[in-house]
Structure formats: C-alpha cells, structure tokens
Amino acid sequence: MALSSVSQTAFLLALLSLRTYQSEVLSEPLPSAPEFLKVSVNSTCQCLHLQWTVHNLSHHQEFRMVFQIEISRIKTSNVIWVENYTTTVKWNQVLHWSWESKLPLECAKHFIRMRSAVDTAKTPGPRVWSSWSSWEEADVQNSLGQDPLFVFPKDKLVEEGSNVTICYVSKSHQNNISCYLEGVRMQGEQLDPNVSVFNLNHVAFIRETGTNIYCKPGQGDRIKGTVLFVSKVLKEPKDFSCETQDLTTLNCTWDPGSDTGLLKQLSQSYALFESFSGKKTLCKHKSWCLWQVAPESQDMYNFTLTAENYLRKRSVHLLFNLTHRVHPMAPFNVLFKNVSATNATMTWKVHSIGKYHTLLCQVELYGEGKVTQHNVSVKVDGAHLFSGLEPDMEYMAQVRCANGDHFWKWSEWTQQNFTTAEAAPSEAPDVWRNVKTVQGRCVVTLFWKPLSKLQAHGKILFYNIVVDYLDRTSVSELLSIPAPANGTELPLSQCSSQIRIMANNSVGTSPASVIVVSREPGNEEVEEERVKGTEDGFPLSWKPQPRHVTGYLVEWCEHPQDPPCDLQWKNLGPNVTSTVVSSDAFRPGVRYNFRIYGISTERVPYLLARKTGYSQELAPSDNPQVVMTNLTSHSFTLSWKNYSTESQPSFIQGYHIYLKSKAGWCHSGSEKAVLSDDAAVCCKYKIDNPEQKTFVVENLQPESFYEFLVTPYTSVGEGPHDAFAKVTTPDEYSPTLIRIILPMVFCILLIMITCYLKSQWMKEKCYPDIPDPYKSSVLSLIKSKENPHLTIMNIKDCVPDSIEVLNKQEGTRKSLTETESTKPTYLYLLPTEKRYSSPGPCICFENFTYNQAASDSASCGHVPAPPKAPPSQLGLLTSPENLLKALEKNYMNSLGEIPAGETSLNYVSQLASPMSGDKSNLPINPPEPALCSEYKMQMAIPLGLASPPSSGSSSLSSVTLLDEGEHYH
C-alpha cells in the first residue's frame, strides 16, 4: 500500500515537471517554415544557391536555428541530399546556402525543400521542426537554347586524379549519340531518355589546353563537346630555406615542384608571411623571394610560405634565428706576398657581417699533387703563411669563409694561383753511357734523363760535363751542353776517365753524377739468357755479387728494331737482385735485350748478365725464303741460309718441312700431318735446331710432283701454311743418257772433222785437181832420181782442147750482188770464118755462175749472143800459138776486167763431149758445128760442201777444189 502511494506521488511530480518545461518553451514564438526567396544555379561551379528568410521573428530576437534541406533529383521522391544547416538568424535576415552537385545541374531537374527548428543543442529533447516548405524546382534545361545537343559541364577545372561526371542532353530524341574522351569512346548510363551520364574516374593531365570531350549523333555533322581542364596537383614547396649574406636582406628559396598552370588557370602563386612582424609579401618569382630584414634588429623570424592556385593552397613554415643563417659572400682581393722558393703569404679581405661576428675562413693549397687545408679566424682581413713549398712550383690557393659563431654555410671559393721562386737543382741527373772504340780512341756517348720538376727547381739551362783522366797525364776537360739536350758524344783522349755531369738552372748547379770509364772492355762473354715477359713487364733477376757494389743498372733499348734504339736504363740499389722492367713502349712480337751491370765502388760498371725475351711471343708471320738445289729423281736440297732467327716475333725452336705428294705415304723421319688450312695430308719433317737451315728431302719418286713448305715453329705456333713451292722430280735415266750420249756425239764429230781434214790433206798431197809441178812430190821424187830428161811440160807444147781459165787472186772476195752484174766471159776456141748469130755449131763457154735464170736453160742457143770479137783476133786463134797468145791476152784482160770480188767463188765448167779418155788424147780437129757441144749449167758450190770427184764421173765433169781464199774462173 505504501509502495503504490510512493509511485503515484512520483508520477504526479514527473507530470508536473513536464508541464513546467512545456510552458517555458511554448512561451517563445515558434518559427514558421522558411520561405524561399531565390533558387539559382551556377553552372561554373555546378552549384545550387539558395536564398531564404524566416518569418515570424520579432524585432531584436535572435535565434540559433537549424535548417534541414532536402534535395531531390529528377523527381521529388528521389532525395539525393539531406543536410542540416545551423546558423544564427536575426529578424528579417536573408539566409544563403550553396550546394555543389557532382552531376552537372544541366543534366537533370533538381528539387529543394527545407524546414527549420530552433537549435536545442543546449537542452536535451527532440527538435520541434517547422513544416516543410514547398518544393522548389531548379531546372536549367529549359534555358539551354535550341541546340539539339549539349554536353556538360562546360570548361570544368579539376585536379588530376579527381572523379568527374559528364553528361549530354539531347533534344532531338536521338539515341545513337556517341561520346569520346580524346578520341576514345566513353561508355555511359542513361539518366533519362534524353540524358546520358559518363563517370570519369581519376582523370589524368594530358595538356595545358585541356582534355577534349565531345559527343556527336550517328547522323549529321553536328558535334558538341566540352573541355575538361585537368590541373596537376599543387604540391607543398620543398627545401624552403632562408639565409642572409649581409644581415640586411633575407633570401628565401624553395623548390616549387611542377607548374600547375593551365589555359584556364594561372600558375600557382607564392606568398611569404612573417608571423612576428605580421608582414606579408607576394613573391615575384616561382622559386625565390627577397625579404628585407627589419632595422630594429629582429632576431627570430617565423616564415610561412604559401603556394596557391585556383583549386588548392599549400603552406610550409620556417622558424629561425637570423644570425644562424649567415651565408657570407666570397672573400675578395686575394694576394700573395713575400713569395720565396719555399714560402708564400696569402692575404684576403671579407665582407663584414657586423662587428660582433667573427668569420671562420678555410684555406686550401693545391700543388705537388696534394691538397693542404688550414682554418683561419678573420674579422676583416685574413692572412696565412704557406711554408715548406717546393721551389719553382705553381700552386693554387683558395679561401672561403663562414660565420664563426654559428656555422651555417661556407661562402663560395675565391681562387688565386702563385709560383714559388727557383732554387738550385736538388738531385744529380741520372746518367748512363755507351762506350765504343773508334780508330783506337774511346768514344763515350752520355745519356741523361731530364730532372723532374721537383728535382730541377727551375728551368734547366745547360749541363756541365767535366772529364777527369785517371792517369793524370791529360788535362781535365769541361763541356757545357745547352738544355734540353739529353745526351752527347764525347771522344776521350784516354779511356780511363771519370766523367761528372751536373745540371744548371738560373740559380745554381745540381750535385754531380759520376761515371767512370774503364780501359778494360768488360766481361762481354756473358751468356745470354732468355726471359719471359708478362703483362707487368720483364722480371729480371741476377746473382748477388760477392764484391762490393754500389748498385746495379739494367739497360735496354725500347725500340730495338729502329736505328736509334732509344736506350733506357734503370738504377737499382746494391741490395737488389731482381726487378721488373716495364714500359708502355714494349710491344708484342719484339725481342728486347737487357744488360745488367754492377756498379763498383769506383763507379765502374761491369756486365753481369744478358737477358733477352719478348713481352709476348707471336707466331711467325713469314716463312723463310727457301732455295731448292740438287734436284735429282729421288731427292732435292732445301736451304734458307738468309733467314734470321733473331728478328722473328718469337724464339724460333726449329723448322717444320711439309711435303705434299700424291703417294700419300711418308718415309721414316717424317710423320703424317694434316694442315689445318686446307685439311691436306702431307709429310712433316722436323728440325729441332733453329740454326740448321738446310735440309735434304730424300726418298722421292722419279717424275713425281711434290709441294713443300718450310716454316719455323715456336712456342706459340708455326708460320703461315701458305705458298707451297712446287717441284717435279726428273726421270731416273735421263741424266745417265745425257752423260753418255753427249761425249759420244762429241767424239764422232771430232773424228769426222779429223777425217775430213786428213782427206783434204791427202788429196792435196797425192792427187790434186791441178797438180803443181813445182810442188809435186812425185816430181821431186823424180828429181831426186836425177833424170835429166824428165822435165816439166811446157804449155806451148800442148794443143788445148779445153781451157780452164784460172783467175787466182788472193785476199779479196766479191760479194754476191756484185758477181751477179758480171758479164759472162766467152772464149772462142776454134777458128771460124763467120760469126753465128743464131744457134749453130759452136763451142762456147758461158759463165752462168751467178745467173740462175740463165742456168735454167739447157741449150746454148738460148744464150745471148756473145760480144763481137774483131775478125783479126779470131783469125789469130786458129793457130795454137796465136791461140795461146790470145788466151794470155784474154786472160790478162779478164783479170783486168773482172772485179776482184768475182774471183771469190769457185765454179766447175762441165763440158759434155762425146769423147772420153784422158787429157793426153786431145782432139786435134775441132768439133763439127752440127754437133754442138752442150754445156751443163755452172753451179756455185760452197767450199765446205765440195766433195772430191768420183772416178766414175770424172770423164764428164771436172771438179776443182780450191783452198779457201783462192778463186778460179
């Protein structure tokens, strides 16, 4: 019972409190529904702009109210947006509210309504909303115009990566409208029968003039489009920094990033705001800005750099103390004072940054291939002493400074060069020599290397050479060789001498380099050893010398194949017994000779070792020039004596002789080899001794064809396998036959000549054609028997029947042409009363010796008539005496008329006579005219071919063989 009374009391209290609250609220006037004044559309920003008022507000009454706004699309029931907008409302105030649509507002109708309520956020409980206003319609399509097609939004500016909605509005009810983004067709969705929407996600920047989007119907050439301006996203400025050089101006710099400028949007602008002073400046440049430092010595600065474009704003902040951001200007007026051979003082000036600040300067010195660094504190002027410098050396010094109290940044370097003064050369020149004897005198060729810059301490002007003869009999000699000579030839009066060489510059003389030339030629019999070169050079080693040496020296020629071999040397210490000689001049395939000398304590060099080798051996590029001799049917000899093994690109180890034959098999001493070039099989002979330069190829087949090649072989290969020489072995019997037949033929010829000469002698002696009675041995024999009755027959006692005219003349020979013009000589032997003009009984001689045409005629009648002889003369011939006289006369005439040359030929007169018998039976009566004697033609017979007459034909012809040089007619 008590419980029920308590609960009743509580209910009554609650009801009472509720009544009390309601009475308080309802005591204020409730706002009526908002009244729209204007609903407008901004196509540029795709915004709906609302203006409204709230009635029922009393004067001076001010409420914080909430307006609930609903936006529907296409139809009122399709609410797409609900938002509570809270603001303080005064009496008679026009309220504004904007809403940005993602869909271009031209693409669809939009409806807006709102209601209001007093903001009861301070008091709990539900809001008491006013009633909804009526729906306001925002329809832009009605105001588009008469075009059949529209594309929206127009010239929209978005950032790269944004999502954009495009739509087209068609008024011609065409369904086949295609839309393209930069030529690529877009796929959209239909919002209503005349409107299609295209959603573009993450649009990209294409060009500053924007992205073209266009639509066109399937038929007709109408095209509508829009340009979407896609901007790059504005980024925060990077590396924002401010510094001062003189504490009066701050220079702020930053990296602006990419430019967001478009055709429809300017590039981003930059502004600098300093919060302590509240000052702001617009920057004229995209990456830097100047800020004037406040004269009231403001130390702290808090800068905000703002980058801004149409779409976005970005800011960065920087807080710093001005004195901590001092970046001094570069030092100036850098000078060098008191420059000596080893010291120099550098001075410079700096731009002041205030009397309370000290600058820290850094000095660097470049020279001798190294860098030295020093730090110097400076107020206004700086100075630094460089010591320990090299004489005559060019140095580069540079200086930069920074705030010594609060380091921020170094200034730029300021550079200056200087050169130290010259000093006397510090080192003796490196000298070597070559000694030779010319006409009994020692001639020393001195070589020296130019001193390095560090040794010369200046420009070397000349070299002094002092020759001191060790036997003291000769006066010392002094020579001065002007630089830049690096050697000289020096004929010495005596071999034993000490030579000192000194280099001189403008300040002084270097220490002397001493060379001793000994009378003894030195140990030239050192055996040469081979050394193998490597990539690093030639490793040379030698035995340590038992006697004390001051050092060793290795000499070689860098260009051994050229006449000036470019002698090089390398000095080594007394404890060194090996070295590696390297040079850029070493070439593969070139043999280098090294001579290692020990230098005695008396400075006398003596030869220790000789080395030779190649930096890299190469295969021979040429084969020897081979001479083939002693070719027989079974062998031949090859020789290549002129082949020099020294000048080859590698050490010759021997030779290979390749022999190609058709037989295909090889004799002992050779082996079969297949040439890599043409895969030919041949026999290979091997010679292991490189100095053996002859070889006899044996066991060959007669009348066979062979090819051979001699090529050297080395450790890196053979010579080229080309140019095989060819040879064919001769017949086996031909030499023998030649050896037999040739002497036989010679002997036979000799015998024949002997026989012929003998027969001539016999004929001349025993039975000459015209015996010479005075020379006849028969007569002499008779005479010896003292037969006085026997005497030589006188010609007057003979009755001639034929006359052979002999014209003997010595020492002359008539030429052939001259004899042809000779007229024939006619002798009328028999007396006649009348002359015959026509062929008739006659006896005549006709000289046809050289008249071949005439000789062809067989009849004497064809012979032209002889010249007429005086009758008296003919008459005289009837008697033998007269005849003889006439003969003698004619004979003499003939001698007188016939040129001497005609007598040089012999001919035989042939008389065809019916009579036969010896000459003693001469016919007394002359032959009958009717029986005309016939003369055979006369033929010229060469002397050598004349043969003795045979006995059988002697009656018909008589042949006279005359001695050479004798001529008869």
Place this chain on the structure above:
Amino acid sequence: MRAQLMWRTLPSLVLGLLFLSTPVMGSCLDKDQELLRQLQKQADIMQRTSMLLNPYIQSQGLDKDGLKEHCRERPGTFPSKEALQRLSRQEFLRALDTMLDHVLHRLKALQRDIPKAQDLETLNRAKQNIRGFKNNIHCLAQLLPGSSETTEPAPIGPGTSPSPTPTPDTFQRRLEGCRFLHGYHRFMHSVGQVFREWAESPSRSRRHSPRRGLRKGTRRVPLSRNKRLLPRVQLPW
C-alpha cells in the same frame, strides 16, 4: 699611259651611269611585276597549313579521329575563289585588305587560347606575315587607277563578314578557331591563284585583270611615292 687609262675607264663610267640611271628613270612596270611576284610568293607561303592550322590543331588536341574531320571551313566565312575572281582589281585588293584585318583580329582572339610560348611565336610570325602582305597590297593598290577615290568596302558576297563573336564555350571556340584557320589557308590559296592569273594574263580585258590598269597606274603614281612604298614590304622569309 695616263691618257690610255682615261680612255679605257671613260666608257665603263658612262655605262655604269646608264645602269645607275635605269632605276632612277624608273620603270614602274618592273616594280609592279616584282610586287606581284612577291605577293604570289607570300600567298603561297600563307596558304600552307603548317604556318598556322597544324600547330593550332596540335596544341588544342584536335588531332583526334572524329574531331579533326570537323575542322573544316564553314561556308561564308571567307569569300570563294569564284567570288574573288569576279571582283575588279581594286575591289579585290580592298576585299583582301579587309579580310586580312578580320583575320588579324581573330588571331588576336585565338592568342588567348594558346598558352605555349612556342605556339604563340608561330602565331605572331603569322601575324607579321599578314601585316607585310597588307603592306604589299597597299603598294599594289597605289599603282591601280582610281586608287585614291575608292574607299568603300568591296562587295565580296556571302563571305563579306567573318564569323561573329566566338562562343564562350572553350570547345566550340576551339573548333571555330580551327575552322577559321582552315578557311584562312584556303582563302590565301585562292588569293594566290588570282594573283597568278594576273601575272599570267596581263593583257586580258576581264574586269578583274586589266594589265592596262596597272600600266596606267604606273604612270600616274609619282616615282618618289613608289620608291617610298617599296621598302615597306616585309618579307616573311
């Protein structure tokens, strides 16, 4: 020796003076021909699409399939070749001058849509060409008869006035600009042909190609004026 030298140099001196006197005595006909050839060459160059249209298409992104086909001259923007041929020489030159003024005005408007300095340089070079061309037209017009009293615009038919104020829409403005440039190059091609006809048929008695008129004008124009006008010719090459 000295007399010989004088006798040798005297004839050459006289010849030299004669040659020098030729331009002084003035053959305006030669100048007219030169001017005409100059205008022909200039028109040949200005008709090349590489001078304006192609860079514009490239910079505005109109070089896409389905888009560049719409970059065609709109009828009526520029007078046709036939319309130009129908004009007398005076009318032709006046019409040409007027059209080029319009072109210059339009190019100035197009300049706002070209952000790149390189493209702007191309545009400025084209504008200089047009100004030089206009100067030459002016010089040639001075040689025509009745050049001083005719000032009214030429009746050039449907293309009298170029397109009106460009649309504010960037895309449409871009397309219109492209079409305009296409028409400009075509127009300059027609102009070049008309000039070529003038040069090829100097004695034709057609209305627009009186060679005689040029000769008359040559006589009428004072020599000093002719000499003064010629240096004003700006050659684009």
